[in-house]
Amino acid sequence: MNQSRVAKDAVLAEFKGEDSILLDLEARRYHRLNETAALIWKGLEEKATNAAIVDRLMKEFEVPREKAEEGLRRFLDELAERGLVRGGDDATA
Amino acid sequence: MIPVFLKNSLRRIYRRLRPIKAERILGVEFVNICNLHCAYCYRDEEMLYGKAQYLDPARLFDLLDAAPETLKPISVSLTGGEPLLHPRFSEVVRGLDERRVRFKLVTNGWHFDRVYEDLRRARKRLTGISFSLDGHTREAHDTHRGPGSFDRVMKAVALCAAARLPFQFNVVLRRDTLGQMERLAVLGARLGAQVVNFGAMLPTSAALHREWGLSRAQEMEARREATALSRILSVPVRVLFGLYDDAPGAHCSPLNGRSLTLDYKGQLRLCGNLSSFRGSPAEGDVPAGASSLSLDDGWARIGEIGKQALRHRDDALDRLPASAGRPDPVLGSPCLSCLNHFDKLSPEIRAHLLAS
Numbered sequence: 473m474n475q476s477r478v479a480k481d482a483v484l485a486e487f488k489g490e491d492s493i494l495l496d497l498e499a500r501r502y503h504r505l506n507e508t509a510a511l512i513w514k515g516l517e518e519k520a521t522n523a524a525i526v527d528r529l530m531k532e533f534e535v536p537r538e539k540a541e542e543g544l545r546r547f548l549d550e551l552a553e554r555g556l557v558r559g560g561d562d563a564t565a
Numbered sequence: 566m567i568p569v570f571l572k573n574s575l576r577r578i579y580r581r582l583r584p585i586k587a588e589r590i591l592g593v594e595f596v597n598i599c600n601l602h603c604a605y606c607y608r609d610e611e612m613l614y615g616k617a618q619y620l621d622p623a624r625l626f627d628l629l630d631a632a633p634e635t636l637k638p639i640s641v642s643l644t645g646g647e648p649l650l651h652p653r654f655s656e657v658v659r660g661l662d663e664r665r666v667r668f669k670l671v672t673n674g675w676h677f678d679r680v681y682e683d684l685r686r687a688r689k690r691l692t693g694i695s696f697s698l699d700g701h702t703r704e705a706h707d708t709h710r711g712p713g714s715f716d717r718v719m720k721a722v723a724l725c726a727a728a729r730l731p732f733q734f735n736v737v738l739r740r741d742t743l744g745q746m747e748r749l750a751v752l753g754a755r756l757g758a759q760v761v762n763f764g765a766m767l768p769t770s771a772a773l774h775r776e777w778g779l780s781r782a783q784e785m786e787a788r789r790e791a792t793a794l795s796r797i798l799s800v801p802v803r804v805l806f807g808l809y810d811d812a813p814g815a816h817c818s819p820l821n822g823r824s825l826t827l828d829y830k831g832q833l834r835l836c837g838n839l840s841s842f843r844g845s846p847a848e849g850d851v852p853a854g855a856s857s858l859s860l861d862d863g864w865a866r867i868g869e870i871g872k873q874a875l876r877h878r879d880d881a882l883d884r885l886p887a888s889a890g891r892p893d894p895v896l897g898s899p900c901l902s903c904l905n906h907f908d909k910l911s912p913e914i915r916a917h918l919l920a921s
Contacts, residue, residue: 481703483716483719483720483723484720484723485720485721485723485724485727487724487727491727493723493724493726493727494723495719495720495722495723495726495756497703497719500751500752500755500756501755502723502726502727502756504727
């Protein structure tokens, strides 16, 4: 099963009902994450497979599988651009 | 009727012209205990890891409420132990906000998420949150503070950045942090700290000082490095206290009469660094009846205690013959000289320092 991995040292500061902040400790940069993105990041930290993260998104936000997969793929692309994840180019695999 | 724009202009002119009154600082040793166990900490082991004792917030508020106008404005600096362990922290932050008292706090950041919302609500009065750092990486920091500490403090920093709460870094200068000064300052600059402060490690044993303490030359190098970094970076880099500086006169707010400390027992005293110093029961900076003193009486009586300590050092510096060269490490350091004056240095550490 496909799995994306956290590639950089980063910490997530969560806010209840608000955007969370991901602090990239290597680049020393902050990234603002919405609730969906924060849930995905936590999944990556826990080394969950992409399929498991999609399941979590569907359950937490009550969205259809296609939408959850699309959300995960887009976020992984953004993280990859910033060098924060590696692997897992197919979010649904 | 005066038009609003004219009224605002007059107000601005008045604010510029009125004499600026220096703020006095009441350091508040809010609680005795700490959740971390840093070997170099100058606080007494028994105090830090013994029975928890919390300052009664009523004592703090009574002092502030009864303070005469001549002492105001007074700001509060919450320290410990670890101040976030006080079970009534939220109540105190609310009380300070209601009284329009500006405040700051010094914390290791471990429990920051507990108080974050309180601080956000009182942000108008919050002047800064000082996070203690022991290294610019997880490995360096956690070596002193234990696993998980770096991630906790970085999470706290991220929370502050998100909510635009002002924060700064406090770093104790040791042999390992001396070489990290630039990287720590850059970390502060990149993460948006207001300032990066470096302070001396106060010596509590010869063994500890041998392992971590700086020589006089290294202390002077640290001071030069802070000045150089301040010129280069967007963030101010300061050396706070304790480093070798043989100039006479007051080098700190307690000795220039700008600050007092309220300890966790409710006693007013000269300086937080003198409170519960490891291995020393001496309480020479605490006047009689300190737990019922008002701020007015406290500032007068403790001010005299401070003046005596200052006079003692200035006289000793005066008496040094020109041929003696630089003063010894104890006399040459304002903090060590003060600790020595108040019998806080053990004979063992004093002999070690004088021989070093």
